[in-house]
Amino acid sequence: PVIIRKPSKITPDDKSMTIKKGKKRKISYGLPQGSTSSKITFSSSNKKIATVSSAGVVKAKKKGKAVITVQSGSKTVKCKVTVK
Numbered sequence: 001p002v003i004i005r006k007p008s009k010i011t012p013d014d015k016s017m018t019i020k021k022g023k024k025r026k027i028s029y030g031l032p033q034g035s036t037s038s039k040i041t042f043s044s045s046n047k048k049i050a051t052v053s054s055a056g057v058v059k060a061k062k063k064g065k066a067v068i069t070v071q072s073g074s075k076t077v078k079c080k081v082t083v084k
Helices: none
Strands: 016-019 024-026 041-044 050-052 057-060 064-072 075-083
Touching: 016 024, 016 057, 041 050, 050 064, 057 075
Parallel strands: 016 075
Antiparallel strands: 024 057, 041 064, 050 057, 064 075
16 A cells, blocks of 8 residues: 655745746745655735746736745745745
């Protein structure tokens, strides 16, 4: 049988990023070795500034700041996004 261990933490490659308006950038993250997660979700605190796809691709819509939340089970991490 396959044992699925929930991640004990999520580590983003960048805790903050700056993106030019109209551009896209993927949020990269790491999970502890040996852990797997069936579902990683992404959400934006301000969809007028930046949106994020289910694959973690952030699209900068207009100048401002937003926070992207990455969640796996009960573990979450936030990435600050500044759109210039």
